[in-house]
Amino acid sequence: MTVATERRRGERRRPAHREWPGFEMGERLGALRVVVCTGSGGVGKTTISAALAMSIAATQDARVLVLTVDPAKRLASALGIKGIGADPVTISRARLRRAGLPARGEVVAAMLDMKSAWDNMVERYSPDRRSAERILKNRFYQRISDAFVGSHEYAAMEALYELHEAGEYDCVVVDTPPSRNALDFLEAPARLTDYVGARLLSWLAGPSGVGLRAMNFAATPFLRLADRLLGGDVLSEVSDFVRQLQGLYGGVQKRARDVYRLLRSPQVGFVVVTTLEPGPFAEAEFFAAKLREYTMPLRGMVVNRVLPPTLREPSSAAAATTLADDPRIVEWIAQHLGERYAPDAVRGVGRIHLMFNALAQRDARALAKLERIAEVPVSRIPLFTDDVSELEGLVRIAGLL
Amino acid sequence: MVFVTGKGGTGKTTVAAALALLAARAGKRVLAVDVEAKGDLAAALGGGAVRFTPQALQRGIYAIALQAEESFQEYLGLYFKVPRLARMTPLARVFDFIATGVPGPRDMLVVGKIAYEERRRDKSGRPAWDIIIVDAASSGHVVSHLAAARAMLTLVRGGVIHSQVEWIDELVRDDSRSTVLLTALPEEMPVVEAIELGARLRSEAGISVSGCVLNRMVLVSVSPSQRRLAAALNRDSDAEEVRHRLGGDPAPFVESVQLASQLHDRSAEYARQLRAGLPAPVVPVPLETASRSGLAMARAVADALAKDGT
Ligand SMILES: Nc1ncnc2c1ncn2[C@@H]1O[C@H](COP(=O)(O)OP(=O)(O)OP(=O)(O)O)[C@@H](O)[C@H]1O
Ligand SMILES: Nc1ncnc2c1ncn2[C@@H]1O[C@H](COP(=O)(O)OP(=O)(O)OP(=O)(O)O)[C@@H](O)[C@H]1O
Ligand SMILES: [Mg+2]
Ligand SMILES: [Mg+2]
Numbered sequence: 001m002t003v004a005t006e007r008r009r010g011e012r013r014r015p016a017h018r019e020w021p022g023f024e025m026g027e028r029l030g031a032l033r034v035v036v037c038t039g040s041g042g043v044g045k046t047t048i049s050a051a052l053a054m055s056i057a058a059t060q061d062a063r064v065l066v067l068t069v070d071p072a073k074r075l076a077s078a079l080g081i082k083g084i085g086a087d088p089v090t091i092s093r094a095r096l097r098r099a100g101l102p103a104r105g106e107v108v109a110a111m112l113d114m115k116s117a118w119d120n121m122v123e124r125y126s127p128d129r130r131s132a133e134r135i136l137k138n139r140f141y142q143r144i145s146d147a148f149v150g151s152h153e154y155a156a157m158e159a160l161y162e163l164h165e166a167g168e169y170d171c172v173v174v175d176t177p178p179s180r181n182a183l184d185f186l187e188a189p190a191r192l193t194d195y196v197g198a199r200l201l202s203w204l205a206g207p208s209g210v211g212l213r214a215m216n217f218a219a220t221p222f223l224r225l226a227d228r229l230l231g232g233d234v235l236s237e238v239s240d241f242v243r244q245l246q247g248l249y250g251g252v253q254k255r256a257r258d259v260y261r262l263l264r265s266p267q268v269g270f271v272v273v274t275t276l277e278p279g280p281f282a283e284a285e286f287f288a289a290k291l292r293e294y295t296m297p298l299r300g301m302v303v304n305r306v307l308p309p310t311l312r313e314p315s316s317a318a319a320a321t322t323l324a325d326d327p328r329i330v331e332w333i334a335q336h337l338g339e340r341y342a343p344d345a346v347r348g349v350g351r352i353h354l355m356f357n358a359l360a361q362r363d364a365r366a367l368a369k370l371e372r373i374a375e376v377p378v379s380r381i382p383l384f385t386d387d388v389s390e391l392e393g394l395v396r397i398a399g400l401l
Numbered sequence: 402m403v404f405v406t407g408k409g410g411t412g413k414t415t416v417a418a419a420l421a422l423l424a425a426r427a428g429k430r431v432l433a434v435d436v437e438a439k440g441d442l443a444a445a446l447g448g449g450a451v452r453f454t455p456q457a458l459q460r461g462i463y464a465i466a467l468q469a470e471e472s473f474q475e476y477l478g479l480y481f482k483v484p485r486l487a488r489m490t491p492l493a494r495v496f497d498f499i500a501t502g503v504p505g506p507r508d509m510l511v512v513g514k515i516a517y518e519e520r521r522r523d524k525s526g527r528p529a530w531d532i533i534i535v536d537a538a539s540s541g542h543v544v545s546h547l548a549a550a551r552a553m554l555t556l557v558r559g560g561v562i563h564s565q566v567e568w569i570d571e572l573v574r575d576d577s578r579s580t581v582l583l584t585a586l587p588e589e590m591p592v593v594e595a596i597e598l599g600a601r602l603r604s605e606a607g608i609s610v611s612g613c614v615l616n617r618m619v620l621v622s623v624s625p626s627q628r629r630l631a632a633a634l635n636r637d638s639d640a641e642e643v644r645h646r647l648g649g650d651p652a653p654f655v656e657s658v659q660l661a662s663q664l665h666d667r668s669a670e671y672a673r674q675l676r677a678g679l680p681a682p683v684v685p686v687p688l689e690t691a692s693r694s695g696l697a698m699a700r701a702v703a704d705a706l707a708k709d710g711t
Contacts, residue, residue, distance in 0.1 A: 040409075040410065041408070041409035041410045042409065042410050042586075042591070072590050072593070073589070074589060178408075178409055278692075278694060280410075307660075308653075310652070310653045310656060311653050311656060311657060311660075313650060313653060314649075315650040316650050316652065316653040316654070317649065318648045318649030319644070319647035319648060319651045320649075320651075320654070321648075322648050322649070323647065329646070329647075333630070333633075333634075336639065336643075336646075337633045337634070337639060337643075339629070341626055341627075341629075341630050342626070345626050345627050346630065348621070348623075348624075348627055349630055349631055349654060349658060352621055352627075352657050352658060352661045353654050353657040353658075355657075355661075355690045356657040356660060356661070356690075357657070358690045358691060358692070359690050362692055385663035385664060385667065386663070386667075389589075
């Protein structure tokens with residue numbers, strides 16, 4: 001694979017404590033039981049999670065699970081994941097070595113199965129089999145598990161907790177869903193607890209099986225209107241659903257507490273992935289601050305898709321400006337370098353460089369800011385111009401983490 | 402009505418704002434609708450926070466942001482002549498409960514409000530808006546938005562809502578009044594999602610897609626002679642002279658030329674995949690490299706779209 005560049009010529013040396021040689025992140029995080037990779041959509045969370053699992057496997061003889069959420073097809077096939085609900089796939093030490101990783105442990109890849117995570121939850125927390133089935137069959141439930149705000153996040157959280165409890169793996173690296181807002185992940189358990197436990201529910205569900213119908217006269221105009229709006233069967237279906245959900249409350253509440261306790265424990269670490277674009281970058285800053293507020297441990301940041309530092313040299317921008325703006329340069333080149341180039345071609349080279357120079361300068365500003373404020377190590381992963389979804393590509397990233 | 406949607410971060414908001422600017426330039430009265438109410442759309446149109454009632458942001462452009470609660474209150478007022486909800490908190494709470502967890506009603510209100518604006522007339526009896534541009538939810542949710550009317554028809558079999566919903570469903574599926582514009586990036590997942598989304602909108606909501614903006618394309622191509630030039634400027638024998646004449650170091654040119662050519666090829670390859678998978682025109686928009694945001698970015702994208710002409 002080609003890297004846009006690895007040359008560091010001309011770049012100011014960073015202070016020693018900012019240098020982390022190969023697999024450093026794996027070394028540093030390998031002792032944790034759970035590592036959660038978050039960041040805004042499309043920044044490389046899934047890719048980095050897989051690479052991080054490899055980085056950990058490179059530094060110790062461990063079984064490392066990477067739990068991916070909706071991986072791109074090429075990445076899934078590189079990892080050997082067959083699809084949703086498929087069994088976890090082991091990538092053996094030998095295969096990792098063939099891909100170039102000096103592996104000491106092995107990596108197991110799995111894919112989050114949202115639907116079954118919800119169904120499991122209902123089954124686990126329902127007081128009995130019958131009420132579980134009533135919920136599973138309810139039309140509202142069937143849509144809720146798909147569209148409840150934060151439902152993917154909640155499913156990921158559940159899966160993480162289960163995996164951790166089962167203790168089958170030395171370390172679990174968790175990818176997070178492509179949410180608009182990385183915070184959805186942290187807030188999912190609380191939100192679900194609120195939802196299931198809202199006081200409204202007890203009011204709605206009523207003490208008896210009659211539910212909404214048994215309410216006092218004060219609510220009568222309400223019922224009439226609701227009936228007019230929604231039609232009667234909807235209301236009774238909602239009220240039935242609500243009543244069933246209430247049966248889950250105790251269990252869900254306890255689980256949310258346990259999950260939050262786990263996320264705050266010293267065995268867990270968060271890694272925030274970001275690019276240097278303004279949007280994702282601001283989101284990453286915000287998320288890091290939130291983790292602090294929640295007293296959840298941020299252990300590292302990964303800046304992905306960084307342009308080669310050589311592109312930002314001011315002296316090269318000056319040279320590019322000459323090519324782009326000085327019409328006499330064409331003649332000069334013809335005389336001194338012995339080949340005549342079309343004026344457009346010459347201007348074009350200058351413009352192309354100025355374009356990347358502008359982007360690289362933006363990168364530099366954002367990086368400088370990050371290094372100033374980050375309280376944790378920051379890994380930089382270059383922008384690769386060809387596929388990073390092959391095992392070899394992931395190994396390459398693992399080394400840079 | 403134009404619904405702009407695509408994978409998160411592909412440029413829905415920027416493209417919706419750019420379309421609004423273009424329509425306004427053409428003298429149209431534009432309503433821009435921010436479905437997720439994050440405030441991004443208002444920012445891209447150079448304004449501050451926008452609420453539920455249309456608010457002027459640019460010449461000819463009004464904007465609203467939709468929030469479930471307000472939508473519901475207005476909805477009741479509009480369609481059922483029910484006064485403000487002061488006396489009906491229980492209903493509001495029930496609604497809230499359903500709306501948080503179940504997509505149907507919330508989505509329905511979103512689409513319902515937009516449909517209402519589509520039908521609205523001014524005093525002289527002509528439509529209040531020439532065009533409504535919706536910065537819609539991202540791929541994950543937009544199908545449920547647009548198919549909400551249909552879903553609702555199966556979920557709510559009676560009541561006034563049922564008949565309300567029918568005309569909304571018809572409107573959304575009427576190609577002459579409503580259309581979807583997708584956004585994507587020249588990367589694997591966004592392209593795959595755009596293709597899948599196009600297919601799902603057709604099959605699940607009966608809606609056809611009028612096009613896809615392929616955003617952040619690297620469109621500059623690099624010729625062999627430009628590659629030669631970058632190398633020639635870096636020949637050891639001429640190094641001092643070249644540096645002196647150019648007033649700087651040409652070494653990184655080799656790298657930028659190579660990067661441009663690789664990114665260009667990758668952009669072209671994804672454009673090809675998208676065209677092959679999506680039965681609708683694909684409109685490329687170049688990657689903007691100047692640090693712009695908000696209105697400046699939307700204007701740059703509007704100019705790029707105008708240049709393309711489609
Ligand atoms: N350093 C890199 N250089 C080039 N391409 C990269 C790099 N890192 C990731 N990619 C590519 O970018 C795309 C997005 O990566 P990935 O799927 O890991 O992001 P994500 O954050 O998990 O996205 P989502 O939010 O959709 O889940 C993929 O096509 C991946 O191969
Ligand atoms: N052609 C472009 N070149 C460079 N940057 C762009 C371009 N189009 C949009 N952007 C930038 O990309 C970022 C994401 O764009 P935008 O907010 O429009 O996407 P979105 O799809 O609405 O995202 P979300 O899913 O978060 O709502 C913004 O910072 C925007 O300024
Ligand atoms: Mg992902
Ligand atoms: Mg947006």
